[in-house]
Amino acid sequence: MQARSRFEQHPLAYVRRQLGWSMERLAHELQAAAARHGMILNPGRDRIYKWESGRVTAPDDDYQMLLAEVFRVGQTHVAQLGWPWWLPAFDTPHDFSPRGTRAALREVLVALHHPDRRTFLAISSGALAGAAQQWATVEPERLAGALNGRRVDPTLVTWLETRTDELRAMTNTSAPECTDLVHSLLRTAIQLIDNAVYDHATERRLHQVAASAAQCAAWLHFDQGEHAAAQKHWLAARHASHAAADRDLGAGILSDLAYLATWLNLPATAIPLLETAQSHTRSPAARALLQLRRAGALAASGDTHATHRALLAAEKDLNRARPATTPAWASWMSPADLEVDSGRCWLALGQPRRAEQALTHGVALLSPSRERTRSLALAYRAETALARRDLETAAHDARTALDTALATDASRCIRLVQQSVQRITRHRTTHPAVQTLHEYALSRTAD
Known part of the structure; x- marks a missing residue:
């Protein structure tokens, strides 16, 4: 669903x-x-x-x-x-030029000090699609103009790259505790890009650090329901990855923006973004992730056959994946994710038994550290039980999902699970397990 x-x-x-x-x-x-x-x-x-x-x-x-x-x-x-995109509330994407890249990164730097409280998408769907096409066709340029300041120490760049990889791994399991660390790393990278002296190779490495840090920050904002801030960080990350000439990372960031659109029930915006990203990544693991996200958008659109084809393509690519060819941003992609997202797709397409089978397999395969994904998978599985009128199982899975989501402190997960609990507890007068779930959910909310 x-x-x-x-x-x-x-x-x-x-x-x-x-x-x-x-x-x-x-x-x-x-x-x-x-x-x-x-x-x-x-x-x-x-x-x-x-x-x-x-x-x-x-x-x-x-x-x-x-x-x-x-x-x-x-x-x-x-x-x-058209409505509501004509309203004077949306930003215009920066072009893929040295000036545009600087502007996108500086906007993020300002936002770190003055958070934007908007929670709707800050860029219209048409503008996103146009910017995606520009990203796919424009070759990156070096930053224009002389930079004043101290020359960047190569040891510092290496340290920043190492910390970025470590923080990326942490954001999968420790959010939101590492938010300040990610923001500090991002701030440092942007300030070095703006003020330091470096050669072309170092310039690319600094932009890659900025892109990875901004991508991590975007996910942290997304998990807390701060969609406009997440989008702003993903757009800056896409600019920085373009300046670093890292097409694979750029494709991953574009797919993140598409995932946000699907989450916000805008699959028509997500599908063309994913198709553009798909044509610009070579890693099998990355292609599997993009196909899986495309399947989610297609399922939300109600296209059963296209969803099935995308899921099969994701499985084929995942079977070809090897650690040596997997970029850091897709390193978490696993058979468990394939099963969980397949289950979500089948649930959206009104096939609860098929969804339940995939979700059960996915939950069993998930690493213990993947609690956010586990909470969502259990909520989806509770929905399959509700669709089958198995209220006792639905109540059990929903309660476990609620406990798991609350422990993550991720607003995105908590809200989705709470919506599932609300749908299930509408039936509390027909089954004692559902009444118990209702009382338990109220007590956890009060806490």
Whole structure:
């Protein structure tokens, strides 16, 4: 079952709050705009709330015309981009040039000191697709201009590379405790790129450190439900990997952005990103991971046959994977992940028995350190039991998933598990195990 969209702040709410307007004030502005056009409309606070909460997919054409007038957005822009992408709440991706790379990295540096509280995607789906195509075709350039400062010590670069590899391994098991360490490493790499003196080989190594650290930071933000911050870090990581001429890492980062889109129930955005990334990576393990993420997006779109083909391709690539050809960012990819994600796909496609078989196998194969993945797998398996009306099994798996997720302190996992628990506990009057789960979940929430 595909998780619902997790936009915690709708772009309309963001724009309204940037102007310092209440819902009532926006409704008043719309009413005044309607009067100027001789239209008799009375939007009211309730209508604004429905737009911002997603209860209404999009305002009708008249209201979008009035909103655009109120926000001073051209009607051509509205027609070209569609709702909600035309709202003045989205950033524009930087181009793949030395200046663009510097700008992307400096934005992250600023964000480390002044966190961005937005939680919706900061880049529109169309802009993401365009930037992905540019990434795939533009060759990297060296940074332009002379750099002032001390020459980078090669020993320092080696130390940074070693710490990056160690922190990448830690983020899979120790988040969010290592967040400050990752941010410190990223800050150091960006400052060296900006201010130090180095040769071309060192420049590439520094950008690779920055790309890897930004990718790790993005996952840490994603796990805490901070989607805009995660996206900003992934975009900076993609720029840095491009400057480092590391196409495999760039493909992995592009697939991370696609995974975020699928998580936010935007599979149509994810699929073309994954197809672009797939054509620019050579490692079998990396290709397996990208195929698995593509399968997830296809399943969310309801395409059973394409999902099956992608899962088969992922299995074939994973069987060809060897440690010597596996990049660090895909080193965690394993048969357990193949089974867990296959189960999630079959659940989304309405095949609970097939999903349960894959999830059970995946849980058995998971390393004890992979508790975040375990919590999600158990939640998905609880959903399969619910679909089969096996409420006792559903309650048991949901309780274990809840305990596991709470122990990880990862908001992403906790929220998904809580949603599963809520769906199961709607049946608490029909089975004592579900009533017990309901009471237990309330007690854990109170803690």
